[in-house]
Amino acid sequence: MAIAHPELLWIVVTSGLVAVFLAMAIGANDVANALSTSIGSGSLKLRTALIVAFVFEIFGALLLGGSVSDAIRKKVLNFDAFNDAPRDLAVGMMTSSLSATIWLMFATWFGIPVSTTHSIIGALAGFGVASGRVDSVRWIKMFYILLSWIIVPIIAVVVSCTLYILLQEAMLKRKHSCTILMYTQPFLIACTTLPLVILLAFENPLMKVNTTEGAIYNYVQWFNASAGNKAIVIFSMSLLLVLILTPSSYIPGVNRIKNGWSFLSTQQIATKDIDNNCMSKIKCFFARERSQSMQLNIGRSQLEVIDMSNVSSSKVTHERLLQSAMDMEDTARVIEQVKDTENHKTEVLFSAMQIIGAITVIISHSANDTANAVAPFATVLLLYLYGVEESKAFTPWYILLLGGLCMSFGLAFFGYQVIKNVGMKLTRVTPSRGYTIDTTAGNIVLIVSYLGIPLSSTHASVSSILGVGLVENLKTQNFNEVQVLELEGPKPTRWTKFPILNRISTKYVNFKLYSKIFVTWITTIFASGIMSATLYVVVIFCCKIFS
Numbered sequence: 046m047a048i049a050h051p052e053l054l055w056i057v058v059t060s061g062l063v064a065v066f067l068a069m070a071i072g073a074n075d076v077a078n079a080l081s082t083s084i085g086s087g088s089l090k091l092r093t094a095l096i097v098a099f100v101f102e103i104f105g106a107l108l109l110g111g112s113v114s115d116a117i118r119k120k121v122l123n124f125d126a127f128n129d130a131p132r133d134l135a136v137g138m139m140t141s142s143l144s145a146t147i148w149l150m151f152a153t154w155f156g157i158p159v160s161t162t163h164s165i166i167g168a169l170a171g172f173g174v175a176s177g178r179v180d181s182v183r184w185i186k187m188f189y190i191l192l193s194w195i196i197v198p199i200i201a202v203v204v205s206c207t208l209y210i211l212l213q214e215a216m217l218k219r220k221h222s223c224t225i226l227m228y229t230q231p232f233l234i235a236c237t238t239l240p241l242v243i244l245l246a247f248e249n250p251l252m253k254v255n256t257t258e259g260a261i262y263n264y265v266q267w268f269n270a271s272a273g274n275k276a277i278v279i280f281s282m283s284l285l286l287v288l289i290l291t292p293s294s295y296i297p298g299v300n301r302i303k304n305g306w307s308f309l310s311t312q313q314i315a316t317k318d319i320d321n322n323c324m325s326k327i328k329c330f331f332a333r334e335r336s337q338s339m340q341l342n343i344g345r346s347q348l349e350v351i352d353m354s355n356v357s358s359s360k361v362t363h364e365r366l367l368q369s370a371m372d373m374e375d376t377a378r379v380i381e382q383v384k385d386t387e388n389h390k391t392e393v394l395f396s397a398m399q400i401i402g403a404i405t406v407i408i409s410h411s412a413n414d415t416a417n418a419v420a421p422f423a424t425v426l427l428l429y430l431y432g433v434e435e436s437k438a439f440t441p442w443y444i445l446l447l448g449g450l451c452m453s454f455g456l457a458f459f460g461y462q463v464i465k466n467v468g469m470k471l472t473r474v475t476p477s478r479g480y481t482i483d484t485t486a487g488n489i490v491l492i493v494s495y496l497g498i499p500l501s502s503t504h505a506s507v508s509s510i511l512g513v514g515l516v517e518n519l520k521t522q523n524f525n526e527v528q529v530l531e532l533e534g535p536k537p538t539r540w541t542k543f544p545i546l547n548r549i550s551t552k553y554v555n556f557k558l559y560s561k562i563f564v565t566w567i568t569t570i571f572a573s574g575i576m577s578a579t580l581y582v583v584v585i586f587c588c589k590i591f592s
Contacts, residue, residue, distance in 0.1 A: 049131075049432040053425070056135040060425040063142040068418035068448045070149035071161045072455025076102060078158040078506050079410045079486075080456070081464045083403040086479035087308035088396040091464075094403070099453040101404050105411025106449030107442060109248055109494065120190065120499070121169045126181040128433050135428055136584050137172035137577075138421035144168045144576035145417070148569060153459060158562060160501035161417040163569040166190065169421075171574030172581045193498050197489065198508035205485040205512030210548055212481060213516070216391070223390040230394075231291045234401060235283055237484050238290070240491040241405055242282045244412070246275065248495065253439070290401055298397035307389070308396050308476055395476035402483030409490035410502045411449055416440075417499075419448040478513045485509040507562060514554040 076098055083089040089097065127134035145164035152159040166187075173182035216225050226233075246268075256262045268274055300306075423440040474482070486505040493500040 048430060050135075050429050053132060053135050053429045056132075056139050057425055057429045060135070060139045060142060060422045063139060063146060064419055064422035064447070065451050067142050067146040067149070068415075068451030069455030069459070070146050070153060071414055071418050072102070072452035072457075073153045073459035074149050074158060075161050075410060075414050075503055076407070076452055076456040077460030077464045078503050079406045080403060080460075082474050082479040082482045082506075082510065083399055084464055086396065086399060086474040086476045088399040088476050088479060089403065095453075095457050097400070097404065098407055098456050101407040102411045102453045102456075103446065103449040105408035106415040106445045106452075108250065109244060109408070109412035120183060120186045120497075121166055122173055123180055123183055124433055126178045127176075130176075131428055131433050132588070133176055133585065134433065135425045136588070137169075137176060137581050138424045138428075140580035140584055141165060141168035141172050141577045142421040144171070144573050144580055147576065148573045152565060152569075157565050158503050158507060159565050159569045160194075160503045161414055162499050162501040162503075163194070163566060164573045165417045165420065166499060167570035167573040168577035171577035174574075175578035175581045190499055193493070194501055194504060197493065197500055198504045201485060201489055201505050201508035202512035202515075204489070205481055205509040206516055206549070208485060209478065209481045209513045209516045212477065217388065217477060221387065223387055223394060226391055226394050227295070230295055230398065231287050233398065234290050234294070235287050237401060237405060237488070238286050239283060240488040240495075241408060242279055242286060244491050244495050246278050246282060250442075294397040294401055295394075298394040301393050301397065302390050306393060308392055392476045395480050399476050399480040399483060402480050402487060405487035405491070406483045406506070409487040409494065411452070413490050413494045413500055413502050415445055415448040415452070418452065419444045474510070474513075482506070482509045482513050485512070501566075504566070507559075511554060511559065515549050515551065 080089070080094045080098055084091055084094050124134070142165075145161070145168045148164050149159065149161060170182050170187060216222050216229070219225055251261055252265060252268075254261050254265075268278060419440060423444050426441075426444070486502070486509040489505045489509075490500055490502045
C-alpha cells in the first residue's frame with residue numbers, strides 16, 4: 046500500500062521523539078502523583094511502587110488506553126478543517142506535543158502536579174486557533190470538557206470525604222475494627238474493583254477485534270445480545286478478582302501484623318528514599334512557618350506525634366521534638382508501644398489493601414493519560430500513512446505500548462519530587478486514608494474514561510486527597526494528639542456523636558501548597574496553548590521559507 050503523504054516523514058520522526066519525552070514527562074508528573082499516597086502512607090516502598098507502576102501502566106495502556114486517546118484527538122479538533130492542509134495538521138500535532146512536554150518538565154522540576162490533560166488539550170486548542178481555521182476547534186465539546194474539569198474535582202472532594210466518614214463510623218471507631226475489616230475485606234475489594242471490571246468487560250481488546258467468524262466473534266455477539274449476558278460476564282470477572290485479591294491482601298496484612306510491621310517506620314524509609322538529605326533539613330522545616338498538615342506529615346511529622354504520646358499525653362517542646370526526630374532509637378521504642386493497639390493493626394491491614402487501590406489508580410491513570418502522550422503522535426502517523434480522513438482511526442496498540450513504557454521510565458527516573466509534594470505535604474496520609482483516596486480517584490477516572498471524556502487524573506487524585514484531609518474524627522483541640530488518638534482507638538470521653546459539618550476541618554490541609562497547585566492548573570491551559578500557537582507559527586513560517 047502506498048504511503049499517503051511521504052513528505053511528512055520528518056514530522057513523523059520528530060513527533061515520535063517528542064512523544065517519548067512527553068510520555069516520560071507524564072510519568073514523572075502524573076504517575077508519580079498517582080503513586081504518591083501509597084508511598085506517603087507507608088503502604089509501599091519506593092522501589093516496590095516503581096515495579097508495580099511499571100507493570101500496570103503497560104497493562105492499562107494496552108487494554109484501556111485507546112478510548113480516551115481517540116476522544117482527545119476527535120473531540121478537541123475538527124479534522125475535516127484540515128482536509129486541504131495535511132502538513133498544517135501534522136505540524137500542529139507536533140508542536141502541541143512539544144509545548145506540553147516543555148511545560149510538564151518545567152512543572153516537574155518544581156514538584157508541582159500539573160494536569161497533563163490540561164497541557165495537551167490547551168496545546169491542541171492553541172494550535173487550532175493559530176492555524177487560522179475558524180472551525181478547527183470544536184468549541185462546544187471543548188466547553189463540556191472544561192466543565193468536567195470543574196465538576197469532577199468537586200465530586201472527588203465530596204465522595205472521598207463522605208466515604209472516609211462512613212469508613213470511620215462503620216469500622217475505624219469500633220472496638221474491634223481489625224476484626225471487622227478482616228470479615229468485610231471481600232466486600233470492600235468488590236466495591237473497589239467494580240468500575241474496573243465494568244470497563245474491562247466493555248472495552249477489552251476482544252470487543253474491538255474486526256472479525257466476522259470464530260470464537261471471538263461468537264463471544265462478542267453473545268455479550269451484546271442481552272443485558273443479562275453482560276451482567277453474567279461482569280459478575281464472573283468481579284468474583285474472580287475477589288477470589289484472587291482477597292487472599293493476596295489478607296495474607297500479607299496478617300503477616301505484617303505478626304511480624305510487628307509498622308507503617309510508621311515504613312514512612313520514614315519512604316522519606317529517606319525520596320530525600321537523602323531529609324534529616325539534615327529538619328531544622329529548616331521547624332524553623333519556617335508551616336501548615337498543620339505538614340506538622341503531622343510523613344517521616345518528619347509522625348515523629349512529633351509519636352513522641353508527644355510516649356504513648357501518653359506528655360508535653361514536648363519543639364526543641365525536644367527536633368532532638369527526638371534525630372534519635373532513631375527513641376522513635377523505634379515508641380513505634381513498639383503503638384503497634385499493638387487495635388487501630389494500628391487495622392491500619393496495617395489497610396496498608397495491604399491500599400496496594401489494590403494503588404493498582405486501580407495506576408490502571409485508571411494509564412487508561413486516561415496514555416492518550417495525552419500518544420494522541421498527537423498517533424494522528425501524525427496515521428496521517429502520514431493513510432491521509433486526513435483515516436487519521437481519525439483507532440490508535441494502534443503498539444503506540445499505546447510505547448506510551449505505557451515511557452511513562453513508567455519517566456516515573457522511575459524523575460518522579461520523586463512530585464511524590465514528595467503530593468504524598469507528603471498536602472495532608473497527612475495513613476493507610477486507611479490512602480485507601481479511600483486511591484479508591485475514589487481511581488474509580489472516578491475509570492468511570493469518566495469509559496464515557497470517553499478526557500479527564501485530568503491529577504484533578505481526581507489531588508481533590509480526593511483534599512476531601513479526606515478535611516475529615517477529622519475526634520473533637521480535640523490538641524492538634525498533635527490527632528494521629529495518636531486514631532491509633533490508640535476509641536475512648537468514651539473523646540469519641541462523641543456530632544453533626545457531620547463538625548467533622549470537617551481545614552486545619553490539617555496544606556492550603557498554601559494547594560493554592561499553588563490550583564494556580565498552575567489554570568495557568569497550564571494558557572501556557573501550553575500560547576506556547577503551542579507560537580511554535581506552530583514559527584515552524585510553518587520556516588516550512589514556507591525552505592520549501
